[in-house]
Amino acid sequence: MTAENTASHLTLIETGSQAHPEELTSSIQIDGFSAYYGKNCIISGLTLDIAHKGVTCLLGPSGTGKSTLLRWLNRINEETENASFTGRIKTLGLDIMEDYPDVTELRRQIGMVFQQPCVFPCSVYDNMLMGLRHLKLSKAEARETIKGSLKRAALWDEVAHRLEAPAISLSLGQQQRLCIARALVLKPKVLLLDEPTASIDPISSRAIEDLVVALGETISIVMVTHNIAQTKRVADHVVFMCDGKIVEQGSRNHMFSLRTCDKTRTYITEEFCDC
Amino acid sequence: MSTLLLSQSKSLSRPKDAVKVYCQISAMLSVLIVAIILGTLLLQSGPVLSLKDTGLFTTEWNPDTGQYGMVPMVFGSVFVMSIAILIAGPLGLMTAIYISETRSSRLRRFIKSALELLTGIPSIVYGLIGVAYLNVWVADAFDLQSGRIILTAGILLGIMVLPTFLTLAEDAISSVPLKFRENAKSLGLYRHEVFKQVIVPQAKAGIAGAGLLAIGRALGETMAVMLVIGSLDRLPSPLFNPLSSGQTITSKLGREIGESAFGSVHFSALVFMSLILVSITITLTLISQYFLLRKNSRV
Numbered sequence: 001m002t003a004e005n006t007a008s009h010l011t012l013i014e015t016g017s018q019a020h021p022e023e024l025t026s027s028i029q030i031d032g033f034s035a036y037y038g039k040n041c042i043i044s045g046l047t048l049d050i051a052h053k054g055v056t057c058l059l060g061p062s063g064t065g066k067s068t069l070l071r072w073l074n075r076i077n078e079e080t081e082n083a084s085f086t087g088r089i090k091t092l093g094l095d096i097m098e099d100y101p102d103v104t105e106l107r108r109q110i111g112m113v114f115q116q117p118c119v120f121p122c123s124v125y126d127n128m129l130m131g132l133r134h135l136k137l138s139k140a141e142a143r144e145t146i147k148g149s150l151k152r153a154a155l156w157d158e159v160a161h162r163l164e165a166p167a168i169s170l171s172l173g174q175q176q177r178l179c180i181a182r183a184l185v186l187k188p189k190v191l192l193l194d195e196p197t198a199s200i201d202p203i204s205s206r207a208i209e210d211l212v213v214a215l216g217e218t219i220s221i222v223m224v225t226h227n228i229a230q231t232k233r234v235a236d237h238v239v240f241m242c243d244g245k246i247v248e249q250g251s252r253n254h255m256f257s258l259r260t261c262d263k264t265r266t267y268i269t270e271e272f273c274d275c
Numbered sequence: 276m277s278t279l280l281l282s283q284s285k286s287l288s289r290p291k292d293a294v295k296v297y298c299q300i301s302a303m304l305s306v307l308i309v310a311i312i313l314g315t316l317l318l319q320s321g322p323v324l325s326l327k328d329t330g331l332f333t334t335e336w337n338p339d340t341g342q343y344g345m346v347p348m349v350f351g352s353v354f355v356m357s358i359a360i361l362i363a364g365p366l367g368l369m370t371a372i373y374i375s376e377t378r379s380s381r382l383r384r385f386i387k388s389a390l391e392l393l394t395g396i397p398s399i400v401y402g403l404i405g406v407a408y409l410n411v412w413v414a415d416a417f418d419l420q421s422g423r424i425i426l427t428a429g430i431l432l433g434i435m436v437l438p439t440f441l442t443l444a445e446d447a448i449s450s451v452p453l454k455f456r457e458n459a460k461s462l463g464l465y466r467h468e469v470f471k472q473v474i475v476p477q478a479k480a481g482i483a484g485a486g487l488l489a490i491g492r493a494l495g496e497t498m499a500v501m502l503v504i505g506s507l508d509r510l511p512s513p514l515f516n517p518l519s520s521g522q523t524i525t526s527k528l529g530r531e532i533g534e535s536a537f538g539s540v541h542f543s544a545l546v547f548m549s550l551i552l553v554s555i556t557i558t559l560t561l562i563s564q565y566f567l568l569r570k571n572s573r574v
Binding site: 074076079081104105107108111112114116118120121122130131133134179182183186 | 379380454455456457458459460461462463464465468472473476477
């Protein structure tokens, strides 16, 4: 049994003893996953189960393959030249390659928000409408759905009176929450967040963290972060990655206790990794 | 004034300000050059505009009888340009989309380099190819005695402006940051939806600019057109028949400017024709800028 398999096994025992039975079901199952850019192996032989609800943080130093892993979960990485992977990823029981010949179907179920807020050069309302067009909803239905998502993203009160304003006129923190709301409008089962607070101010970051915690109660969130304090605030489950491998994973309480392995403890206490 | 000069000379001691003044002078110079060109054209057009019965807006061009009807040349220019844009526009835009959105970056670089080489080929070379081959093919295809017609000029011009339009349009599309594509795709949009809803709104100004440059080149091209258009100073019959010979402003200027005496009415008429050409280009630029600004202000 490999180190990560052992860790995964321990985690399942641990989560199983604490959590609601519903949480035993995985939203994402990753098995023997290796990712490459050309011939460079970025992640090798990773196996991981992600719970069906709650916030899972992928923690680790830069260049360890956290974002690459995240970007493969909704296959956005296949847009990157020379990117490839081996192994198997299942989301909600379906293989992301074999069972989704049309990748857009997969992406509509697995929302993603990137590091930098990226609003489209149109109004707040049109930004929200972008992902909804294929549903051919009536105007009233679309408006209700958009309102619901903006409320879920805790943005409705701030933009209700300016839905027709250019999205670019919002503050960076609001733009990032708009990106989250835009992803939520499709009612995804899983939301991928790639360092969503890396380029915004601390106050906005806290608003997004609160939002992530709230969303984690209903859907599965996978969040990449370098920020140890943030991980401590939002994570239900922490996966510590280094050099393309899982060093250790477990519940937040476990990972921030002193019972972890040396590498994890060094990283969490000294923000240093000697992988 | 002296205070201003003194303060400027003081500020020039700092390199940052020197660069600023240099940039301001350069910007003013470019405006000044445009003003000088327009002023010169207006001034030199004076003799023909001051005379009566020169028939400037008729179809009769005969310097011997003092008739300077420019309508066939203006029509020829617009007609040839339209054919060129009809050929180069859709083809260039589709190829630009294909290169920027679907191909690998290595292939993209290769195609772009090849296209940029094409833009560097002198127009006389295109003209010679037009005379030697295109001319003959068009004559054979339409069973004509001669292939020196408006259509040949339009096709040749289309081929000439295609690389310019394509490379600039491709640059405009590729310059839309990757993050917009990724964000749109992560919302479950198909590739064509991403292009239509996200890329086009951001690249349209660049594509329009590419189109304008292509139109500018099509309107301004002399040598290649002169060799294949047939140089007949009359309107086609019927009017929009591309299979008849014609004349453009530039081909007319190319043929006759050397034969006219500086300061003569003939020379003045030719200069006035070039003023019309410049006016058409400026009008097209202003119209497109107006529409782009109006669309942008809506967003």
